[in-house]
Amino acid sequence: MLKCRSDNIVKVDEDHIIVFDDFRNVELTEKADMVFADPPFGIGFKANMATYNRSPDALSYVEVPSKEYPAFIKSLVEWCYTNLKDDGSMWLVSGWNNLRHVLDAVEDVGFITLNHVIWKYQFGVFTRRRFVTSHYHLLLLVKDKDRYVFNKPEHYAEDVWIIKRQYQHGEATAGNELPDELVERCIYTSSNKDDLIVDPVLGSGTTMKVCRKMGRRCIGIEINPALKGRIMRKLENTRLHGVNLNLNLSL
Numbered sequence: 001m002l003k004c005r006s007d008n009i010v011k012v013d014e015d016h017i018i019v020f021d022d023f024r025n026v027e028l029t030e031k032a033d034m035v036f037a038d039p040p041f042g043i044g045f046k047a048n049m050a051t052y053n054r055s056p057d058a059l060s061y062v063e064v065p066s067k068e069y070p071a072f073i074k075s076l077v078e079w080c081y082t083n084l085k086d087d088g089s090m091w092l093v094s095g096w097n098n099l100r101h102v103l104d105a106v107e108d109v110g111f112i113t114l115n116h117v118i119w120k121y122q123f124g125v126f127t128r129r130r131f132v133t134s135h136y137h138l139l140l141l142v143k144d145k146d147r148y149v150f151n152k153p154e155h156y157a158e159d160v161w162i163i164k165r166q167y168q169h170g171e172a173t174a175g176n177e178l179p180d181e182l183v184e185r186c187i188y189t190s191s192n193k194d195d196l197i198v199d200p201v202l203g204s205g206t207t208m209k210v211c212r213k214m215g216r217r218c219i220g221i222e223i224n225p226a227l228k229g230r231i232m233r234k235l236e237n238t239r240l241h242g243v244n245l246n247l248n249l250s251l
């Protein structure tokens with residue numbers, strides 16, 4: 001059974017729990033085999049809501065002011081390093097704007113970078129006098145360069161992944177949900193069945209949903225309790241430890 005010390009815990013089942021708190025307040029009693037973290041990008045995402053034509057009831061999203069971003073990301077990477085097993089791996093998502101702070105934090109904390117994956121998506125925000133941003137960075141990090149899980153998804157596995165975002169018609173979302181397929185690929189590569197995956201910035205719960213599908217245990221931490229309904233809706237149709245994996249192994 002999973003355990004962690006915090007006051008606001010929602011138990012999805014014995015192997016899947018959500019903690020509504022700031023990750024910096026959460027103490028885990030078991031270290032993770034893999035951490036997946038898709039933190040706020042520190043670029044005032046809410047200001048983009050109008051551009052995305054999002055309705056005013058779009059779920060709120062806790063951003064980090066850009067001045068505080070270097071310290072925030074350092075605290076996140078430190079927390080993840082502390083809570084990861086010595087042979088564990090971390091996947092860290094970043095946009096390009098604050099990538100320098102992310103790379104500094106990764107190096108300062110002592111992670112080893114195995115890969116710098118580019119995720120190419122569609123629906124980038126239209127621009128007139130610069131190119132449309134249509135990629136994110138995913139860093140694959142380990143603590144020990146000789147000991148880590150690597151389940152290669154295909155024979156010639158490249159570091160540019162073209163994966164479509166789902167368009168959530170009529171759904172109230174926080175506007176920043178990752179596609180299941182992207183998270184599946186990371187979890188497949190860097191963990192095995194029954195491993196413990198920790199997501200300290202869970203958002204709408206994509207990591208939790210994918211862990212339930214793939215038979216991984218999961219602790220998700222999210223500072224914004226308003227996302228609880230969305231997370232639970234996403235988990236409703238998940239087949240626990242099911243086999244309906246949607247891994248596109250032919251990328």
Ligand SMILES: C[S@@+](CC[C@H](N)C(=O)[O-])C[C@H]1O[C@@H](n2cnc3c(N)ncnc32)[C@H](O)[C@@H]1O
Binds near residue numbers: 179201223
């Ligand atoms: C980019 S979103 C994650 C989206 C997620 N990957 C998904 O697919 O739904 C980042 C999340 O981190 C949360 N967050 C911000 N600061 C946090 C903190 N200190 N502790 C925990 N969560 C935090 C935000 O509220 C937001 O929901």
